[in-house]
Amino acid sequence: MSLDQFFATRISRMIASEIRELLKLLDQPDVISFAGGIPDPAMFPAAAFRDAMTRALSDGQQAQSLQYSTSEGYPPLRRWIADHMRGLGIDCDEDNIQITSGSQQALDYLGKLFLSPCDTALVGWPTYLGALGAFNAYEPEFDRLDPNGNRSANDFRAQAEAKGGRVKFAYLSPDFANPTGVTLTRTERENILQLAEDLDCAVIEDAAYQSLRYEGEPVPPILALEYARKGDIEACRTIYCGSFSKTLSPGLRVGWVCAARSVIDRLVLLKQAGDLHTPTLNQVAIAEVAANGFDDHIAALCRHYSHRRDRMLAALERHMPPGVSWTRPEGGMFVWLTLPKGMDGADLLQHALKTERVAFVPGAAFYADGSGRNSMRLNFSSPDPMQIEEGITRLGRVLRDCSTGGQSS
Amino acid sequence: MSLDQFFATRISRMIASEIRELLKLLDQPDVISFAGGIPDPAMFPAAAFRDAMTRALSDGQQAQSLQYSTSEGYPPLRRWIADHMRGLGIDCDEDNIQITSGSQQALDYLGKLFLSPCDTALVGWPTYLGALGAFNAYEPEFDRLDPNGNRSANDFRAQAEAKGGRVKFAYLSPDFANPTGVTLTRTERENILQLAEDLDCAVIEDAAYQSLRYEGEPVPPILALEYARKGDIEACRTIYCGSFSKTLSPGLRVGWVCAARSVIDRLVLLKQAGDLHTPTLNQVAIAEVAANGFDDHIAALCRHYSHRRDRMLAALERHMPPGVSWTRPEGGMFVWLTLPKGMDGADLLQHALKTERVAFVPGAAFYADGSGRNSMRLNFSSPDPMQIEEGITRLGRVLRDCSTGGQSS
Incomplete structure (x- = not known):
């Protein structure tokens, strides 16, 4: 007996998201994750x-x-x-x-x-x-x-x-x-x-x-x-x-x-x-x-995250191979990477997790039509500056490896 | 400019409920309300x-x-x-x-x-x-x-x-x-x-x-x-x-x-x-x-509400005129009254609020087809025993008044 056959027509469009599956990786301590979209809990006004x-x-x-x-x-x-x-x-x-x-x-x-x-x-x-x-x-x-x-x-x-x-x-x-x-x-x-x-x-x-x-x-x-x-x-x-x-x-x-x-x-x-x-x-x-003190708290948050954003942008400059471009956000929590055409973020993620223990969200999930495969989202609010430095270094190795034919999509 | 014309078809079925409007009456201190469905906050394990x-x-x-x-x-x-x-x-x-x-x-x-x-x-x-x-x-x-x-x-x-x-x-x-x-x-x-x-x-x-x-x-x-x-x-x-x-x-x-x-x-x-x-x-x-201590808490709640239910049932016996019947719940928070055919709970509520400052929910709101007008829901978890006694006394007067032609529907 399964109730699946009774579900409303809308349910066929409700599919498990990649973000959701990826969040499970956060529990593995050796993975550096840029996949989340979560604030740094150290900054909660607990x-x-x-x-x-x-x-x-x-x-x-x-x-x-x-x-x-x-x-x-x-x-x-x-x-x-x-x-x-x-x-x-x-x-x-x-x-x-x-x-x-x-x-x-x-x-x-x-x-x-x-x-x-x-x-x-x-x-x-x-x-x-x-x-x-x-x-x-x-x-x-x-x-x-x-x-x-x-x-x-x-x-x-x-x-x-x-x-x-x-x-x-x-x-x-x-x-x-x-x-x-x-x-x-x-x-x-x-x-x-x-x-x-x-x-x-x-x-x-x-x-x-x-x-x-x-x-x-x-x-x-x-x-x-x-x-x-x-x-x-x-x-x-x-x-x-x-x-x-x-x-x-x-x-x-x-x-x-x-x-x-x-x-x-x-x-x-x-x-x-x-x-x-x-x-x-x-x-x-x-x-x-x-x-x-909402405004004071926001000011402290902005100082905190701004430092992480700067670290990520600087590390990207150092470690990304030619052909990769990225946004330079004035705020928020994310940097968006565009990869050379033909590269696939989802394939890269498998490779990155296996070889370098680093995670991100492949870009296609953010497109209503499933395009945008040669992109990825990186979060800088959750990892600390050392993790950002190390994680982007690892990601650079993955991308260089794949750019030179180490992994094909 | 109004966005009403853009709303989805479902919105025509979303109408303000009588319960919602009635909850606003709870703030008036001289109204005894049997209209809510809310627990007694004195029993919260705060x-x-x-x-x-x-x-x-x-x-x-x-x-x-x-x-x-x-x-x-x-x-x-x-x-x-x-x-x-x-x-x-x-x-x-x-x-x-x-x-x-x-x-x-x-x-x-x-x-x-x-x-x-x-x-x-x-x-x-x-x-x-x-x-x-x-x-x-x-x-x-x-x-x-x-x-x-x-x-x-x-x-x-x-x-x-x-x-x-x-x-x-x-x-x-x-x-x-x-x-x-x-x-x-x-x-x-x-x-x-x-x-x-x-x-x-x-x-x-x-x-x-x-x-x-x-x-x-x-x-x-x-x-x-x-x-x-x-x-x-x-x-x-x-x-x-x-x-x-x-x-x-x-x-x-x-x-x-x-x-x-x-x-x-x-x-x-x-x-x-x-x-x-x-x-x-x-x-x-x-x-x-x-x-x-969930079970102990439930036991205390049951003693507390059981007393209120008993008070309400006893008061109904004393104060309801002939032709009114009601349920005798083994638990929960509600008694359901059935009025003589032709009486209308919504009309009665207007009358009850005006003349006796007592509130309840007219029954029709609980029927998918809007029938059941000669019924009402009474809550006994929220009013205290004295309010129950006084409120049912008032309600009895309203119903006797209406039964004898003091108010026609």
Whole structure:
């Protein structure tokens, strides 16, 4: 007896991800892993969380902290976030904020909100693997978003209609994107907004890494650019997804959506039907820790990760063979490598694990169409500087070995 | 500009629930509310959670507790649950356990796993409102499950095929169900299993209240009955949804699914795409608190709620006018009232709030077809004994008033 035959049609698209399988390698102590996307736990404000949790579970607060709460989220946290969003140039209030269990859940619920089967989602080539996974559950088509405006709205519209639906949204992460580390210019952001206006679709702005800028001037969020045009968040089509996972703690699973109330009102219903609410205690603790020194903590994180990024870029310069190129991110957690045409990241990974005990994520996983095989994602937030130096040295040997015919794909 | 026109077709079925609106009334101190479904916060093991959280955030544990973790869930918690399930007569191991963010999320993910539009879900008339909400997102048809076996599998199958799909599962809560408080007999459980065998569909057993039995002999879970028939959980079609919300804390949002690996393996993928994982710290704390005195805590809870149930049943005897009947639950948190035909719970609620400041949930919300208007759900876990006495006295006045023509529907 197997229940497989009863599964919904969407399940055929839900496949085990390479990232997931790779995370299992992290437990092997002799592997240097650039495969994760995880923060350095040494930087978690653990003492602040311990104090906040203790208070939330004492002195008459415990009844509220352990009880059911509203689907929108804990009001003081929503107010802190609204204030944070105003600091980014987006005038809004707590009614424009929905708390989610990490920004991954925001992507799931936004897929659920917008996508009927055969609708089109515009995504980058490559894009965040977890966004493809979240959206796939709603059986959309994917088309390739290009911030340089090389394709017309009519072209996108015709493609979507040929697939039997319409373009519902453009999804992108404009700052230090996972997986590429690339930041979009203001002009590119304006291009995306204009495309969305022409297509009359939503924009989903994934800002998971936005606070982690190590150099250069911040570029306004897409939602801030749209707000500047329209003067009213209720008139904006951009939906901003934020997260505390890269700044305070990923394990507590707290993120948010900032958008027009017409979107938030529906997300509340999806949240209620989905898991009732994000854990109360986690929201109480995040609200307290965020309210006490968020900016100082971000500054410390940026110093910490900036050093690791510099080490990785310097090591790549020293150890990569000719024909390999890479991005130079101004923030975030990732560097994206492009290999000579014909090389295959997945084959390389097998080889790298076997011969040099070094791991990364092959690039094809980040492409909706499975292309991009000659690329890979390297994480620099999790390994320490010594591991970065040693790991990139090993990776250089693997690539030189393969470039000279030591391993064929 | 409104994004409403872009929403997926499913969104037209996601409507604000009466329970949600009613919860807002709880903040008004002069309203006695039987409308909630929430535990008494005085019974939360807050000190145990405080100790567990403190340990989880100290002495080298903090890095793990605040970090990303696996989508299946925290292994020690999954092992504790597998042991708990073995105690219920279901031989399984941790690979048969998926941690969810409350059992509400289990219902959402199981809807996502099984339901394509036009598939049929069998549910009780009435059934848990949150199950209808969760399943509605996947655009199914609902048909009426009857544990007495009055309809043949062929009849259900023909109805489902006429709707353009097939019966994917029967959903039910066999112990002290929300909203009725009714417990299914062993024979009724066997009937459901036989129907599922004949229909070749899954059974979703919602066990949210199962631990809260105040009298009578426990009846084996449906999954235990199926396990007894088949001798192997991998051969079972029943999917058991458990929760710590009614026993330890609802605000921490920790529940589980116990099922064959073919189901768990897919739920892991849905969990990964949905929100990556249930918060790590919450799982660590629940695992510790559950491991230290779960049974004693349940015994204390049962004494506490049993007293409230007794008070409510005694008060109903004294204050209800003729023509009103109600269930006598052996456990759980709810009593279900049936009013004389022609009376309308929704109209009564308006009247009750205005004239007597007492609240309950009108019954129609629990019916997939909106019938059952002459019924209401009363919660006895949240109000204290004095409030129960006073609130039922008030409700009696409302009902007598309406029965004698003081309010017409």
